[in-house]
Amino acid sequence: MSGATQYEAVIGLEIHVQLRTKSKMFCRCDNRADGAKPNELTCPVCLGLPGALPVPNRTAVEWALKVALALGCTIPDESKFDRKQYFYPDLPKGYQISQYDQPFGGPGTFEFDMVEDGKPGGKPVTKKIGITRLHLEEDAGKLTHPKGADYSLVDLNRSGTPLAEIVTEPDLRSPAEAKRFLQELRRLMRYLGVSDADMEKGHLRADANVSLRKPGEKKLGTKTELKNLNSFRFVEKGLASEIKRQTELLGKGEKIDQETRGFDEDRGKTVSQRGKEEAHDYRYFPEPDIPPLNPKELNLEKLEAETGMTPMSYRRLLYKDDNRYIASQELLDAAINSKEEMEAIVSATESYIGKPLDGLVKNADNQIRKIPILWLSYRQYPEFENRRNLERLKEFTLSIAPHVRVIRGPQAKVISKEWEKSNGSLGKIIDKFKSSMASGGDIEAAVDQAIKDNPKPAADFKAGNVNAKQVIVGAVMKATKGAADASEVAQLVEKKLS
Amino acid sequence: MANVSGSSPYLGEVPKPAGVTAARKALDSGILKGVPVAVKDIIVTADGRKSTAASKMLEPYESPYDATVVRKIVEAGAEVIGKTNLDEFAMGASTENSALGKTVNPWDPTRVPGGSSGGSAAAVAERSAPVGLGTDTGGSVRQPAAFCGVVGMKPTYGRVSRYGLIAMASSLDQAGTLTTNVADAATALGVIAGPDPLDATSVDRPVPDYRKALTGDVKGLKIGIPKEYFEVEGGAKDGGVQSEIEEAVEQAKEDLKKSGAEIVDVSLPHTKYAVSVYYLVMPAEASSNLARYDGIRYGHSVEREGSWQGSLEDVYFQSRAQGFGPEVKRRIMLGTYALSAGYYDAYYKKAMQVRTLITRDFEKAFKDADLLLTPTTPTTAFKLGEKSDDPLAMYLADIFTVPASLAGLPAISVPAGFDKAGLPIGLQLIGQHWDEETVLRAAHAYEQRHDWHVKEPPKPKEPQ
Incomplete structure (x- = not known):
């Protein structure tokens, strides 16, 4: 008996994104901790020394607002910080400065594309995911537990790193969808330049709420929280195994316990970490050291303008007429991963059609798509593999474009090779090629x-x-x-x- | 200048008598150059002295940095001559809650100096330092000033940086000065005031020349008398304000009238809730601010004592159980309770709402008056041990000072004579936000009509 089709998975995500600001969230310490000695990048503020006070980092606040805007969040008139209180050795003040009921980002909707059946050339489906909120907080330090030792070590270099926490509505329906959303989110963070968003390095960390229900049912089932899904692979595998576990339990007529679980890769399944009854009372209250602030006084128009084209808006440029991608999703993702490359594609397109692309992207015609289509095919040539060759790729695409009826893929490949080898004028190589064409x-x-x-x-x-x-x-x-x-x-x- | 009884205003090393004449000369010309300053030991210093908050928890603690107020006075040429005693983490009104020392009232060694800035007030009163720095959360500068017969000035919340003040209640804490006269208060405040990029609650406003405000002229100034301050119960043992203090207020009204001020009646109807509100907001914030003393990184830790074995939770429980005194524990428990799920709305949130009402009371009163005149305390200095076992009675010692703290208003306590026992009386003047100038001007004009501020307590006998 297959339980897999009996239930619909309901998934919501809680994502922490480390912002790569120069200095930390509430002090002037260097925020780029990679490679620093333990506790080297600390000061009275992020060590929680007596008398030290937090001063919010303006850039971090602006970046949080940028992300909130890009996620379609509403921006409130007043926002404030709160203290979230608990004891742990990686938390020097005994509380984390976070945001409770007045975050920088209110409810919004975020759209991303995925090919439903995952097949190359498949039709992209636009997913709309509700964003519950986005708030800004500080990261804790890092604990290490040396093997066999009866002590743990605390490194507070990370203490005070700005974190944007993004909470989604339970709008995701499959592990693949959750993974795709996170990948699109990572892309967005990189576009905005606010985070390296590397999951393996902990720049982007995800927890998931998972429950099952019968298709068509409105009511949500009992959820479990899946913690520390720290790679895209883990997200997919962890969610899949938790859905399988819940499906089996419900199939046997058993109840799901509301609890926190972790994914154990070795055993390939999720394991219980903490029951509901052990839930913390964080005793949130408004952070008295930081006055409330009005985000709208921070020039949102400027922040929005700086945001520019998002991965999703570039993606729209790359649909064919029948709403299929002009290339495989993998190829598209590879190009879209680089904002620089997408900007080069747009600039090449603009120079080809002789006018700016503003406003055309949503209804791009074949003429406009010609350059992106060629680009995506040429970018796979070994001569352009190094993405620092964007200028050459641009010159190549624009030079071949007028001759595509004659210079097809195989010929273009030959020309590209010759251009690379001879390092001569591309125009001359093309002319020579054309004149040598069979009559x-x-x-x-x-x-x-x-x-x-x-x-x-x-x-x-x-x-x-x-x-x-x-x-x-x-x-x-x-x-x-x-x-x-x-x-x-x-x-x-x-x-x-x- | 240690007392025979083994008590001292100072913690740690007792400073040698300083060059008083040179300091007096500097202060009279409005500068702090060469002036010895006694710093309450809740203000951190990186000068090799400990910064203890008079707590066993921080007994061995040395700060790697100077508080902004310390940096400012040192840059102005002043010299920190010692760290003074206080109630542990500034929690108390008598300095008896210090875990590290005993301080008595220089006017009567059987009585308390007040608190929590009792050490700085006593140091200034005994003339071992002409200027003291203190902190005032609910009256901790003004109340000991009144008990010790000196001037205690608490500026507007946000006027002086809190960076380096070991936090008790962040939304109330404010650094203040203890001096023998109002002019010195103006000088010292001028040095420590001003915005600080290290304190997000400090406010970027120009700092006026406070000494220029001391014109002696109060003509036309409207001074409000809040009637509720004379209707309070439980202020003294007999259930009201000590009669000599009421008389002092009456006398002050006459004095100020003679100087040309106008006396008006005002009403602050929510005054009766002030102490209740204060004892919810303050412990709530304190319980949070004191969470960092967990025995992990610095301060008292059972783990670092060598013989210890146990869990992480034991480190927390035992370090804190041993490191904190009873009043600190009491406030941590009160505050934790007030912030707990299910109680937050009924206690903390409600208290913050009433705090807003108290602030509005003042805003309304300041439509009719430029300044308010009240007693600083319901009684003069009480006996050592008299209220130690009765926390509620101790809390009521703050009854007149707490409202201005809740509203963040500037307020001063000035000497107003002596009671029958020869103990100093203090009067409080409360001003409008950012208007320290009017507070200082009126206090100075009043002070100049008498010689109380030049009276010194009897010299203690030198130890054998």
Whole structure:
């Protein structure tokens, strides 16, 4: 009996993103802790020494607002910090400065694309995920437990690193969707330049709330909280195994306990960490050391303008007419991962169509898509693998674009290789190539020869098998060493055989 | 200048008598150059002295940095001559809650100096330092000033940086000065006031020349008498304000009238809730501020005592059980309770709402008056041990000083004579936000009509 189709998974995420500001959230200590000696980047404030006071980092506040805006959050008139109180050795003040009931970002909606069935060239489906809130807080220090030792070590370099916490509505329906959302979020953070968002390095950390319900039901089932899903792989595997566990329990008529669980990779399943009854009372109260602030006084228009194009808006440029991607999702993601590259694509497109792209992206026509399509194909050539060659890739794409009817993929590849080798003028290489192209007479002779050499496909075509002509076209292309326009060849073959 | 009884205003080393004449000269010309300053030991210093908050918890603690107020006075040429005693973490009104020393009232060694800045007040009263720095959360500068016969000035909340003040209640704590006269208060305040990039609650406003405000002229100044301050119960043992203090207020009204001020009646109807509100807000914030003393990084720790074995929780429980005194524990428990789930709305939130009402009372009163005149305390200095076992009675010693703290208003206590037992009486003047100038001007004009501020307590006998 398969339980998998009996229930619908309901997933909400809580994500912490470390902001890569120069200094920490509430003091002037260096925030880039990578490579520093333990406790080297600390001061009275982030050590929680007597008498020290927090002063909020303006850049961190602005970046949190930028992220909130990009996630479609509403921005309140008044926001404040609160203290979240608990004892732990990595928390020097005995409380974390966080935000409780007046966060910087209120409810919003975030859209991202994914190919539903995951197949290349599949139709992208736009997912809308409710964002419950975004708030700003400080990170705690890092504890290490040396093997066999009866003590633990505390490193407070990370203490006070700004964290944006993003909470989603339970709008995600599968582990793949959750993973895709997180990947899109990582991309967004990198676009905004606010975080490296590297999950393996802990820049982006996710917890998930998971419950099951019968499809069509409105009411949510009892949820479990899955902690520390610290890689995309973990997100997918952890959620899948928790959904499987809950499905089996419900299948047996058992109840789900509301609890905190962790994913144990070795055992390939989730394990209970803390029951509901052990839940903390954090005794939140307004942080008296920091006056409330009005985010709208921080020039939101400027922050929004600085945000620019998001990964999602670039993605829209790359749909075909039937709302399919112009390339595989993987290829698209690879390009979209680099904001610099997307900016280069836009700039190449603008120079090709001779006008700015503003406002055109949502309804991009074939003319506008020509450059992005070519770009995505050329970017795979070994000569452009190094992404620092964006300028060369741009020159190449713009130079080939007027000749694509003649210079098809294989030829372009040859030209690219020659350009790289000779380091000469690309225009001259193209001219030389075009003049060496097989002339009309040569092609006709080659077609005749190919029909002669391939009697069976020729007969099949005549009998109505349209695809059979490809064999003949292929033979012609081979004979002319690619120096012919494949579509012209195909037309000629059809004419000869009709 | 240690007392025969083994008590002292200071913790740690007792300073040698300083060059009083030179200091007097500097102060009279309005500067702090060469002036010895006694600093309450809740204000951190990086001068090799300990910064203990008079707590066993911080007995061995040395701060790696100076509080902003300390940096400012040192930059002005003053010299920190000693760290003074206080109630542990500034929690108390008698300095008896100190875990590290005993301080008595210089006017009567059987009585308390007040608190929590009792050490700084006593140091200034005994003339071992002409200027003392204190902190005032609910009256901790003004009340000991009144008990010791000196001037205690608490500026507007946000006027002086709190950076380096070991926090008790962050929304109430404010550094203040203890001096023998109002002019010195003006000088010292001028040095420590001003915005600080290290304190987000300090406010960027220009600091006026406070000494220029001391014109002696109070003509036309409207001084309000809040009637509720004379209707309070439980202020003294007999259930009211000590009669000599009421008489002092009457006398002050006459004095100020003679100087040209106008006396008006005002009402602060929510006064009766002030102490209750204060004893919810303050412990709530204190319980949070004191969470950092957990025996992990610094201060008292059972773990660092060597023989210890146990869990992480034991480190917390035992370090805190041993490191904190009873009053500190009492306030941590009160505050933790007030902030707990299910109680927050009924206690902390409600208290903050009433705090707003108390602030509005003052705003209304200041439509009719420029300044308010009240007693600083319901009684003069009480006996050592008299209220030690009765925390509620001790809390009521703050009854007149707490409202201005809740509203963040500037207030001063000035000497107003002596009771029959020869103990100093203090009067309080409360001003509008940021208007320390009017407070100082009126206090100075009143002070100049008498010679109380030049009276010195009897010299204690030198130890054998």
